[in-house]
Amino acid sequence: MRPIATTRSASGTPTGRLAVWWVIASEIVIFGGLLASYIMFRLSHPEWAEYASHTNTWIGAFNTFVLLTSSLSAVLAHQAAEAGNGKKAAKLLYWTMLGGITFAVVKGFEWNMEISHGFTISSNGFWSFYYTAAGLHALHVIAGVVIMGIVAQTAKQNLELHRVELIGIYWHFVDLVWIFLFPLLYIAK
Amino acid sequence: MSEHAHPNYFKIWAWLLVLLSISVAGPMLEIPVVTLITAFGIAIVKAYLVARNFMHLNVEKKYVVYLLTTMVVFMLLFFAGAAPDVMNQEGDQWYKPKVEAEAAATPHH
Amino acid sequence: MAEHAGEAAHGHDGHHEMSFWSKYVFSTDHKIIGMQYMFTGMAMALIGGFMAYVFRMQLAFPGEAVPGFGGVSPADYNSLITNHGTIMIFWVAMPVLIAGFGNFLIPLMIGCDDMVFPKINRLSYQIFLLSAIVLIVSFFVQGGGFGGAWTAYPPLSAKAEYSLTPLGSTLWLVAVALEFVAFLLGGINFVTTTMNSRAPGMKMYDIPMVIWMIVVASILFMASVGPLIAGAVMLFMDQNVGTGFFDPGKGGDPILWQHLFWFFGHPEVYVVLLPAMGIVADIMTVFSRKKLFAYRTVLYTVFGTGVLSFTVWAHHQFIAGVDPRMAHIFTITTLLISVPIAEMCFVYIATLYGGSIQLSTPMLWALAFLAEFLIGGVTGIFLGASGADVYFHDTYFVLAHFHYTFFPIAIIGVFAGITYWFPKMFGRHLSEFWGKVHFWGTIVAFNCIFIPLFMLGAAGQHRRIYNYNHFPDLATPELQRLRVIATSALLVMLAFQAVFLINFFYSLFKGKKAEKNPYNANTLEWTAASPPPHGNWAELPRVYRGPYEYSHPDRDTDYWPQNEPN
Known part of the structure; x- marks a missing residue:
C-alpha cells in the first residue's frame, strides 16, 4: 500500500515529474560547474585550439544525430503512453535505448582510436576536460539506458505509464547536455 | 498534460537535423565569427527546441522554467566571479607557467 | 511498499508484527529514517569531539602523550583537524539538522503519513551510512587519514607526494562525494514532499517556519553543490589518473578549486544555519506563547538570504591572490548578507517581547542560540572586510568566529530541537533538571573555549600549526596560558555531554510518559x-x-491548533 503522501498533488504538478525537474536542476549545476571551468581555461589558453583540432567532428556529429533521434523516439513513447498504448511506448523506448547504446559504442571506438594516437586523459588540459566531460555525460547515457529498460518492462504491461514521460524528460536533458558538449569539444577549434 | 495538442515531433526533429548540419558546416567557411555563431548560437537554438517541445516546458508550470533558469543564472554568476582569477595568467607576485613544452610533446599524426 | 504490504495506510488498526530488521534497519518510515540519521550523526559527533580533545591536548601540552590516544605525530595532528572539521559539518550538522529533523518533522508538520519517495529516502540513508563508513576506514589505511584541511586545497590534496596520504585523500574525497549524493536524494524528497503532500487546507503561509527553512536549505544545497561535485570529479582525476586540472604545471589552476569549493562552501553555512533558525523560531513561539513576529517578513528574508548567499563566496579567498577589484565586490556582498540575518535575530527578539516566557530547557537553548550566534555574526564583519581579513585570515580569530556560528547551529540548535521534540520522538520526557545542568555546563564552557581563541587569533596565532614551540613569537607563556584555558574548558564541556547522554538514554526507557501535546503547541x-x-x-x-x-x-485557551475547525 502506498503512503497517502504519494497520492497528493498540492502544487498541481505530479510528484514524479516535480522530482525529475529537481533532479535536472541539480544536474544543471553539476555540468554547469564543469563546463564553466572548461570555458575559463579554454579562453585563457589559446594553445588548446590546436589540441582540440585532433577531435573528429564527424564522429561527434554522428553521435549528435543519434541522440537527437533517440530523443524523438523518447517523446513519441511519451505520446503513446499518454494515449494508453503501453506496448507501443515500450517499443519506442527500446528504440531509444538502442540509440543510447549506439552512442556509447561509437564513443568507445572513438576513445579507443584517440588513445591509440596518444591523446590520453593526462596528455594536457584539453584532453583532460574532453574525457572527463564526455565521460560524465556517457555515465548519464548509460544510467538512462538502464532505467529506461526498467520503465519499458512495466510499460509493456500497461503499468506505471507516467514513468515513460519521466524517463523521457531525463533523456532529453542528457541530449541537451550533449548539444552543448558537441560545439565545445568538437567544433570550436 | 494530456490536454495539450501534440506538436509535430517529426518536424521538430527535422529542424534539429538541419541545425546540426549548419553547425557542422559552419567551420568550413573558416571565418571565426561565423563558426562561433554556427557552433554556439545554434546550440542554444537546438537546446531551446528540445526543452520547449520535447521536455514540454511550453505547457509546464511557469515556476519550473524559472527554477531551471535560476540554476543557469547561478552558473553564469559562478563564471563571473571565478573567471577574473582563473583566467588571469599573471599577478603581482605570481604567474602561471606556460605549458608549451608539453604542447610540443603532444604527438601529431 | 513491499514490506508493509497488507497494512492499510489510513486505517492503522491492522498492525502486523515486523521483525527488528524491517522495523528499525530497513524501514521506509520517515520517522525511523530520521532517527537513523540522528543517531548516526550523534555517533559521528562523539568521534569528532574525541578528535577535538586529542588535538587540543596536543596544543595545550605539546609533545606529551594524550590519555586515550598516545603521542600525537604531526601527521596525526593534520589528519585530526581535517577530519574533525569534515565530520562536524558533513556528518553531524547536515545529517542531524537537515536529514534527521527534516525526515522526522516534515511529514508530521505538514500532516501526511510519509515522504513521497519512501524507498529513495531509505536509499539516501544507506548511502549516507556508507559514506560515514568510508570516512572512518580512511583513518586506518596506509599513510593515515587525509590531512589537507577540510577545504582540501590543491596541490596538497591532489598530490600524494605532498599530502603523504595516497589512499586517505582519495577515500576522504569519495566519502564526501557519497555524502553529497545522499543529501541530494534526501533534499529532492524533502522539497517535493513539502510542495505536493501538504494536508488539505495548508497554504504556503500555513507551513511552520522550521519546515520552510529545511526546504529552503535543501534547495540551496542542491543549487550550490553541483560545481563542487564537478570539482570533486576533477580532483579525483588529479589524484588518481594524472590529469592537471588544478596543477599550474599542466595548464591547470589551484584557485579554480577554491572557487568551486567556496561556491558551495558559503551557501553551505546557510544550509545548516536555516534549519537551526527554524527550530529556534518554533520553540520561541511555543515558550513565549506569542505569534511569530512578521512571519512573511521572515520568509522573504530567508529567500533573500538564500539568493545573496550565492554572491559572497570569494571572501574566503581574499589572500589567495584573487583580483583586488573582485575583492571589493565580495566585501560589499558579504557585509550586505549580515543585514537579513541581523533582521531575523531582531524579529525573533520582537517575538519574545511581551510574551509569557517559560524558561524550559528547549527555550534556554533557543535563547542561547541567538546570543551566541550574534557573537559569531558580528565577528564575521571583520573577516568580510577584505582589509581587516588580510591580517585575520587563517588565524585563530577566523577559527573562533566560525565556531561561534557553527557551534550554535550544530550543537545548540540541535540540542534545542532534541529537547523540544524528544517527547514526540520517543513518547517520554527528558529530565528538566539534568537538561538545565547540561545546558549551563555546555554554554559556559563553550564560551571559555573560544573567547581565549579570539584573543590568540588577534595576537596573530595561525591555524593548523602542530606545535607553537617552534615559533618563538607564539611560544610565550601568556599565549600558552590561553591555550591551556581553552583546552581545560573543552574537557569540562565534553564531560558535561555525559550528562546529556545519560539523561537521553535513561529517559528513553525510564522517563515520564509524554501525552500528545505536552507544551500546548499548535503545529x-x-x-x-x-x-x-x-x-x-x-x-x-x-x-x-x-x-x-x-x-x-477571542479564545479561552492560549493556543489554537492548526487542525481545529474553530
Missing part, C-alpha cells in the same frame, strides 16, 4: 500520538490556520 505533529505510529494519524488532519496562533484574544 500538527502535536496532534499525533507520542510517539506517532506508522502512518502518523488514524485519519490525516485538515488545516484551518497558520501555525503560530498563540494567545488569541
